[in-house]
Amino acid sequence: MPDGFSLPTRQLLDLAAARCAKNGAKLTELRRDVLGLILESPSPSGAYDLLEKLRGVRGPSAPPTVYRALEFLVEQGFIHRVERLAAFVGCIGDGVHGAEHAHTHAAQFLICKQCKRVTELEDHAISHALADAAARVGFRLERSTIEAEGLCGDCAAAG
Secondary structure (H helix, E strand, C coil): CHHHCCHHHHHHHHHHHHHHHHCCCCCCHHHHHHHHHHHHCCCCECHHHHHHHHHHHHCCCCHHHHHHHHHHHHHCCCEEEEHHHCEEEECCCCCCCCHHHCCCCCEEEEEECCCCCEEEECCHHHHHHHHHHHHHCCCCCCCCEEEEEECCHHHHHHC
16 A cells, blocks of 8 residues: 555655654554655544555444554554544644654644644744643643644635
């Protein structure tokens, strides 16, 4: 299946495999395929959507195999789970996040309620404001994900 991915996706998959090797982990063929499907998708991918796509290429697959692959990819910092949509988006090699803190960076997601497109931000001012607010009430913030819903520019312009 990887041969069916675009060149940019194959390059990101190779980067992910190298990061795994550096961390003593392995990007198996299944994990690579799941990550590739997420990276190629124009919108967030749900677990069952991924399962169907995998079945079309790899044959019968059980939900636990996809969930284990997704769990691994989240742990490695290659994808984020967008809770509002119960779906996943890629987050590697975009030049915004360094490899060392890919899975710990604070993420903010803008979710279009009409087309379901998700845009990831990494606005340090938002992250600092949240950490400062948490500190004022004695809470030590370790990780945060913010999901905001509205209309993307295209949907807003379309009326």
